[in-house]
Amino acid sequence: PWSPAWPRGAPWGPAGPHGAPCFRDVSGGGSAVIDMENMDDTSGSSFEDMGEMHQRMKEEEEVAAEAAATEDDAADDGEFLGMKGLKGQLGRQVADEVWQAGKRQASKAFNLYANIDILRPYFDVEPVQVRSRLIESMIPVRMINFPQKIAGELYGPMMLVFTLVAILLHGMKTSGTVIREGTLMGTAIGTCFGYWLGVSSFIYFLAYLVNAQITMLQMLSLLGYGLFGHCIVLFITYNIHFHFLFYALWLLVGGLSTLRMVAALLSRTVGQTPRLLLCGSLALLHMLFLLYLHFNYHQIVEGLLDSLEGSNMAAMQRVARDVLKLPVVVNATVKSQ
């Protein structure tokens, strides 16, 4: 039930009220409606294909326009110069073509807006849709005979990853590892994006091997919404340090979001061994990542400290917070006073 109508007639409309170009202007021609859901279900198109297709269509338009312009120029030049200008004209035309090609390449590389235009359909959501998808990410559906719908959308996953980065920063700072700030933030961003992109690519690769019906975009969206459970668990357990609470939440919330992803993957895979391989690796990675983020984080950072300043270790000695300690309820913010 999600079909974004994406007007693609004139990507460069006239300037808007604040000097910004209007993107939703369809005055330049007929608008092509791309129903991404249908395309995904046939699995004839992947994330990259969409971008490439858009780029190709734009390029074709540009080339046609330039060819027409060149023809006009050539006609004028021929009339003016007559026969003796033919050789110079040919050279000029070649040079002109080279110049045009170079210009097209450069503008393509530097045109930020064009790249934004490619990504735009993946951010075409309503607040209600995002809310319902967040809730659905915690509800596993027991329907594995028929392929489940997976929304191909990137707004929710992106925001969840950034939220997870913020929560990780908070956790790392309140866990007593308040040193090397730049490294902390780089580590947080690297961990979250690395997990999201890396595991998505890995599972997509596995799915490709076992011939599962899923695209890269759907994989990114599925795993991204799966991080919602991680966000909840980590946000609670970074502030309330109960071991029992963490394990309960880990099994309940983390397990539910993992089950939801596993069910969606199961419904799109055929055969016992492929299902076991795909879903086993995904569930293992997802559950272990949560454990890793909760327990192992500041130890990793302490390892970094060891390597950075091996000489004055005595000052940096600090007890790992969560390992073998009496459960204490401490509001972390008050603790930092």
Add this chain to the structure above:
Amino acid sequence: PVKQGRNRTKRRKRSKPFAGLSDVSISEDIPVEGDISVPVGSSRQDDEFSTLDEPVKDTILRDLKAVGNKFVHVLYPKRSSALLRDWDLWGPLLLCVALALMLQGGAADGAEDGGGPQFAEVFVIVWFGSIVITLNSKLLGGTISFFQSLCVLGYCIMPLTVAMLVCRLVLLGGSGTASFVVRLVVVSASFGWSTFASTAFLADSQPPNRKALVVYPVFLFYFVIGWMILTFSTSQ
């Protein structure tokens, strides 16, 4: 005098035997006409906007006045488009540097590394965060230009910078529960203010049904900065 000279030339030509030939090559016979007077009075209006010969002090003062004017707009957000129309990045730079300098020298910094990473972290969070928010709003279909959005988000850090100043002053008095409560109130108020002000400026450029999606990253951005200010404590 020009007219006299031309008449004299004509007279001389008429007396020559091959007057027709000389007409072919000599072009001075064609009268040159036109108004070559320079308009003196009209250029005075342009000179008023010329900044070439004004003192450097005037230039700096005018720019500072523009920046200060935008500060007032942030303090009293009334959906004016002045902050959007002529954007600049001086104010955001000033605020960001001020915030980073004030956040420096806390207990979080090690004794030997001089607090460098703290400064860099604030800098990176402010600029990287603004860029992410801007890209997000563009992806959601906002009709605001890149630097306009950066300008608004940067200027709207001002309440949080003020809160940081207050926090440092409060921390001079001591760091007990009372001071924590005071700081919590101040930071919460300025966080709400920042979010409200930036939303007031950015909301007009967004599709009405998607404002919540645009506001969420803005909220997260100011929340992280506010949390950094709240958890700041000076080294004893």
